[in-house]
Amino acid sequence: MNDSTNPPSGNNAPASKTPRRIIVGITGASGACYAVRVIELLAACGIETHIACSSLGRRLLAEEMGITQLDPDALSGGLGERLVIHPGNDVGAACASGSFKHDGMIVVPASSNTLAKIAYGISDNLVQRAAQVTLKERRPLVIAHRESPIGMAEIEAMRKATQAGAIVAPLSPGFYLEPNSIQDLVDFMAGRLLDLVGVDHGLQIRWDKHLESRRVRPE
Numbered sequence: 001m002n003d004s005t006n007p008p009s010g011n012n013a014p015a016s017k018t019p020r021r022i023i024v025g026i027t028g029a030s031g032a033c034y035a036v037r038v039i040e041l042l043a044a045c046g047i048e049t050h051i052a053c054s055s056l057g058r059r060l061l062a063e064e065m066g067i068t069q070l071d072p073d074a075l076s077g078g079l080g081e082r083l084v085i086h087p088g089n090d091v092g093a094a095c096a097s098g099s100f101k102h103d104g105m106i107v108v109p110a111s112s113n114t115l116a117k118i119a120y121g122i123s124d125n126l127v128q129r130a131a132q133v134t135l136k137e138r139r140p141l142v143i144a145h146r147e148s149p150i151g152m153a154e155i156e157a158m159r160k161a162t163q164a165g166a167i168v169a170p171l172s173p174g175f176y177l178e179p180n181s182i183q184d185l186v187d188f189m190a191g192r193l194l195d196l197v198g199v200d201h202g203l204q205i206r207w208d209k210h211l212e213s214r215r216v217r218p219e
C-alpha cells in the first residue's frame with residue numbers, strides 16, 4: 001500500500017490533446033445542478049459523454065432538478081446526441097472496462113459514500129467501478145465531493161483517494177468573481193471541474209480575465 005504523503009504524479013495528468021470522451025458519475029450528494037451543468041458544457045463542446053448514475057444520484061436529480069427520467073436531452077439541455085447513459089448497476093457496461101479508452105472521469109456530485117468506496121477500492125455499482133478502472137488505467141479522475149462538515153472518515157478517504165491518483169475537488173465555489181446568481185456559482189465550479197480534465201470550455205471563470213475586465217492591475 002502506498003502510504004507516502006505525496007500523491008503519484010505524471011502519468012495521470014490530463015493529456016494536452018483535446019478530450020474526446022469523458023465519463024460523468026452522478027451520486028447521491030446534494031448539488032445535482034453541478035452534474036447537469038458539467039454535462040451541458042461537455043455536450044456543447046462536442047465531447048462524447050458517458051453517464052453512470054447511482055440510485056441515490058437518480059433520487060437527487062429528481063428532488064433537486066425535477067429530472068425523473070435519465071434522458072440524454074433532459075440531462076444536456078437538448079444536446080443529447082453524443083450522450084450515452086449506462087444503467088447505474090451495470091458493472092459490465094463498456095465504461096467499466098480498462099479497454100474503454102477515455103480522457104477522464106468526473107464524479108459530480110460525489111457523496112461521502114462513493115468517495116470512500118473509491119478510496120478503498122470497492123466497486124458496488126458502475127460509478128465506483130468506472131472510477132476504480134480510471135485510476136488503475138492512470139487516467140484523470142476528479143471527485144467533486146459534497147458534504148459539510150467532514151469527519152476523519154472523509155478526511156482519510158480523501159487522503160487515500162489522492163494517494164491513488166484522484167483529484168479531490170470539493171464543491172466549494174469561489175466568490176472573488178463577484179457572482180450575481182446561483183448559476184454563476186454553478187458555472188464557476190463546473191468550469192473548474194472541466195479544467196481538471198483538460199476541457200476548454202470558454203466560461204469566464206479566470207481571475208486574470210476578471211482583473212482585465214475591471215482594469216485593475218496587480219501591484
Ligand SMILES: Cc1cc2nc3c(=O)[nH]c(=O)nc-3n(C[C@H](O)[C@H](O)[C@H](O)COP(=O)(O)O)c2cc1C
Pocket residue numbers: 026027028029030054055056057059063110111112113114115146147
Ligand atoms: C436528499 C439527500 C441529500 C443528501 N446529501 C448528501 C450530501 O450532500 N453528501 C453526502 O455525502 N451524502 C448525502 N446524502 C446521503 C447519500 O445519498 C447516501 O450516503 C447514499 O448512500 C449515497 O449513495 P451513492 O454514493 O451510491 O450515491 C443525501 C441523501 C439524500 C436523500
